[in-house]
Amino acid sequence: MKYFRLIWKNAWRKKIRTSLTILSVFVAFLLFALLSAIGFAFRGGVDVADAERLIVIHKVSLINPLPMSYMNRIAATEGVASVTHASWFGGYYQDPRNQFPQFPIDPKSYLDMYPEFTMPTDQIQAFERNRTGAIVGQDLATTYGWKIGDRIPIQATIWTKADGGRTWEFELEGVFSSDDPRSSTAVLLFQYDYFEEARAFGKGTVGWYILRVESGADPIQVANAIDLQFANSPNETKTSTEAAFAQSFMKQFGNIALIVTLILGAVFFTLLLVSGNTMSQSVRERISELAVLKTLGFTDRSVLGIVLSESVLIMLLGGLLGLGLGWLIIQGLAQQIGSFLPGIFLSPKAIVIGIGMMIGAGILAGIFPALKAMRLSIIDALARA
Amino acid sequence: MSEILARLEDVCRTYQKGREKVEVLHQLNLEVPKGDFVAIMGPSGSGKTTLLNLLGGLDKPTAGTVNVGGAELSSMSNSQLSRWRSTNIGFIFQFYNLLPVLTALRNVELPLLLTDFSSSERVKRASIALDIVGLADRARHYPRELSGGEEQRVAIARAIVSDPALLLCDEPTGDLDREKADEILRLLQVLNREHGKTIVMVTHDAQAAEFANRTLHCDKGTLEARVAA
Ligand SMILES: Nc1ncnc2c1ncn2[C@@H]1O[C@H](COP(=O)(O)OP(=O)(O)O)[C@@H](O)[C@H]1O
Numbered sequence: 001m002k003y004f005r006l007i008w009k010n011a012w013r014k015k016i017r018t019s020l021t022i023l024s025v026f027v028a029f030l031l032f033a034l035l036s037a038i039g040f041a042f043r044g045g046v047d048v049a050d051a052e053r054l055i056v057i058h059k060v061s062l063i064n065p066l067p068m069s070y071m072n073r074i075a076a077t078e079g080v081a082s083v084t085h086a087s088w089f090g091g092y093y094q095d096p097r098n099q100f101p102q103f104p105i106d107p108k109s110y111l112d113m114y115p116e117f118t119m120p121t122d123q124i125q126a127f128e129r130n131r132t133g134a135i136v137g138q139d140l141a142t143t144y145g146w147k148i149g150d151r152i153p154i155q156a157t158i159w160t161k162a163d164g165g166r167t168w169e170f171e172l173e174g175v176f177s178s179d180d181p182r183s184s185t186a187v188l189l190f191q192y193d194y195f196e197e198a199r200a201f202g203k204g205t206v207g208w209y210i211l212r213v214e215s216g217a218d219p220i221q222v223a224n225a226i227d228l229q230f231a232n233s234p235n236e237t238k239t240s241t242e243a244a245f246a247q248s249f250m251k252q253f254g255n256i257a258l259i260v261t262l263i264l265g266a267v268f269f270t271l272l273l274v275s276g277n278t279m280s281q282s283v284r285e286r287i288s289e290l291a292v293l294k295t296l297g298f299t300d301r302s303v304l305g306i307v308l309s310e311s312v313l314i315m316l317l318g319g320l321l322g323l324g325l326g327w328l329i330i331q332g333l334a335q336q337i338g339s340f341l342p343g344i345f346l347s348p349k350a351i352v353i354g355i356g357m358m359i360g361a362g363i364l365a366g367i368f369p370a371l372k373a374m375r376l377s378i379i380d381a382l383a384r385a
Numbered sequence: 386m387s388e389i390l391a392r393l394e395d396v397c398r399t400y401q402k403g404r405e406k407v408e409v410l411h412q413l414n415l416e417v418p419k420g421d422f423v424a425i426m427g428p429s430g431s432g433k434t435t436l437l438n439l440l441g442g443l444d445k446p447t448a449g450t451v452n453v454g455g456a457e458l459s460s461m462s463n464s465q466l467s468r469w470r471s472t473n474i475g476f477i478f479q480f481y482n483l484l485p486v487l488t489a490l491r492n493v494e495l496p497l498l499l500t501d502f503s504s505s506e507r508v509k510r511a512s513i514a515l516d517i518v519g520l521a522d523r524a525r526h527y528p529r530e531l532s533g534g535e536e537q538r539v540a541i542a543r544a545i546v547s548d549p550a551l552l553l554c555d556e557p558t559g560d561l562d563r564e565k566a567d568e569i570l571r572l573l574q575v576l577n578r579e580h581g582k583t584i585v586m587v588t589h590d591a592q593a594a595e596f597a598n599r600t601l602h603c604d605k606g607t608l609e610a611r612v613a614a
C-alpha cells in the first residue's frame with residue numbers, strides 16, 4: 001500500500017487518456033450490471049426453484065386447464081406429500097399497462113406450499129375468512145401504495161363474471177414478503193372458491209397443480225408416476241420440477257442468457273484492446289523512469305506489480321463507478337417495471353463476478369506491458385534516454 | 386590511506402556488437418578508499434559509464450571481481466543486487482531522472498519505500514535530505530516547476546536519503562551552466578567532507594574534476610592517474 005501514491009500518480013500521468021479509458025471501462029460495467037440484472041430476472045425462477053416442488057400442467061400447454069378432480073388423485077400418488085393448485089387470472093389494475101400476475105388459489109394449501117412467503121398470522125387468518133379477500137406481495141404493495149383494508153378492483157381480460165361483469169373487486173387482507181430477496185413478490189393471490197363461484201365459464205378446472213414430494217422420494221419418479229396415471233385421458237399431464245418449469249417458461253423469451261453473454265463478450269473484448277493499448281503506451285513513455293526505479297533498488301517483480309496494479313486500479317475505478325450507477329438504475333427500474341419483469345435485481349453474486357472481471361481484465365490488459373517493464377534492462381534503458 | 390570501500394580486480398567487460406565483440410574494459414584495477422572523491426575523465430565511449438554501472442551493481446563484469454563495501458557483486462543475483470543497491474549506492478545522473486508525476490519530496494522518498502520506515506518517518510527523512518541540498522522550500526514542487534540545477538539537487542537528495550556509503554555520479558553537471566555546475570560540485574564536496582560520502586564522479590569537464598581529491602583518466606579500457614592540468 002505504500003506504493004499506492006506512486007501507482008495512483010502514474011495512472012493519471014495523461015489525464016485525458018486515463019479519463020477516456022476509465023469512461024470506456026465505466027460504460028462496459030454499467031452494461032454488465034444492467035444486462036446481468038435483466039438476465040437474472042429471466043433466470044430468477046430457475047435459481048430460486050425448490051427441488052422438492054413439482055408442477056403439473058396440461059400436456060398440450062400451460063394455457064389448457066386441468067380438471068379439479070385431479071387434485072385428489074395426485075394427492076394419492078405415492079411419494080406426494082401435499083398438493084395445491086393455482087390458475088392464471090390475467091387481469092390488470094386500472095390501466096392495461098399495470099399488469100402483474102394474479103392467481104386464484106386455495107389459501108391454506110398454497111401458503112403451506114410456499115413457506116418462503118411470510119406474513120403475520122392474523123393476516124393469514126383474515127385472508128382465509130374473507131371470500132373476496134386478497135393478499136399481495138410487498139413489491140406490489142409498494143408499487144401501488146396499497147394498504148390493508150384497501151379495495152382493489154381488477155379488470156378481467158379472460159374471466160368475465162357469471163353476471164357479465166368484468167371487474168373483480170378484492171379487499172386487501174395481507175401483505176407477504178419473501179425470505180429470498182431474489183424471488184419476486186409482485187403477485188396478487190385471491191380465493192379460488194370465489195373465482196370458481198363467480199366466473200362465467202371454465203368451472204371445475206384449475207390452471208396447474210403444485211405438489212411437494214415426500215422427503216427421500218425421487219422427484220423424477222413421482223413426476224413419471226403422475227403423468228402415467230393420466231396418460232390416454234382427455235387431459236394428459238406434464239409434470240416437471242419447478243426449475244425445469246421455470247426454464248421452459250423463460251424459453252418463450254428466447255435465449256436471453258446467450259444474447260447477454262454475446263454482448264458482454266464483445267464489450268469486454270473491446271475494453272481489453274482499449275485499456276491494453278493505454279497501458280502499453282503508458283509503459284513505453286516511461287521506460288527510463290522504470291529503469292530509474294530499478295536503479296534505486298526496486299526489484300523486477302515489484303516493477304511488474306506496480307504496472308499491473310496501475311492497470312487493475314484503472315479497471316476498478318471505471319468498473320466500480322459503472323456497477324454503482326448500474327445498481328442505482330436497477331433500483332429505479334425495479335420500482336418502475338418490477339411487476340412486468342419481477343426479480344430484476346443486481347445479485348451479490350453478479351457484483352462479485354463483476355469485481356472479479358475488473359481484476360481479471362486489469363491483469364490481462366496490463367500483463368504484457370508489465371512483463372516488458374519487468375524484463376527491462378537498466379543499462380539499455382538508461383543508455384537510450 | 387584508510388580502508389578500501391570499492392575494489393575492482395582485473396575487471397573485463399565485453400559487449401557483443403552485432404557479430405563483433407567489443408572489449409570496453411580490459412583487466413581494469415581500481416581501489417577507492419573510504420571517504421575518497423574520485424573524478425574519472427576520458428573521451429566519450431571510453432567506458433566510464435560502464436565502470437560506474439559495475440561499481441553500482443547495475444552490470445556484471447565478463448571477468449574479474451567487483452567488491453564494494455565487503456560485498457562481492459559479481460556473485461550476487463539480480464534481486465540481491467537490487468536490495469543491496471537500495472541501501473549502499475546513491476546514483477546521480479546527467480539528466481536528473483526524477484519522476485515527473487511526483488513532487489520533489491515524493492521523489493526523494495522513493496528509495497525509502499523499500500524500507501520498513503513508517504510513512505511519517507519516510508517524510509521526515511526525505512525532508513532532511515531536501516534540507517541538506519538546500520531545497521526545503523521546494524518540497525511540494527513538481528520537477529517541471531524546478532530549474533535544472535534544482536532538479537539535480539533533488540536527485541542528489543534522493544541519492545543520499547537512504548544514507549548510502551557510495552555516491553556514483555555520471556556527468557552530474559553535463560547539462561548545467563558553469564555557475565549551476567559549481568553549486569552542484571560544491572554540494573558534492575560538502576557531502577564528501579562533512580557527511581563522509583565516498584564519491585566516484587564521471588565528468589567531461591576538467592574544471593569539475595578539480596573539485597575531486599584526485600582524477601583518473603580512462604582510456605581504451607585502462608585507468609591511469611595523471612597530474613591534473
Ligand atoms: N549495452 C551495450 N551494448 C553494446 N555496447 C555497449 C553497451 N553499453 C556500452 N556499450 C559500448 O561500450 C563503449 C563504452 O560505453 P560507455 O561506458 O557508455 O562509455 P562512456 O560513458 O565513457 O561514454 C561504447 O563504445 C558503447 O557503444
Ligand SMILES: [Mg+2]
Pocket residue numbers: 433434435555
Ligand atoms: Mg557515459
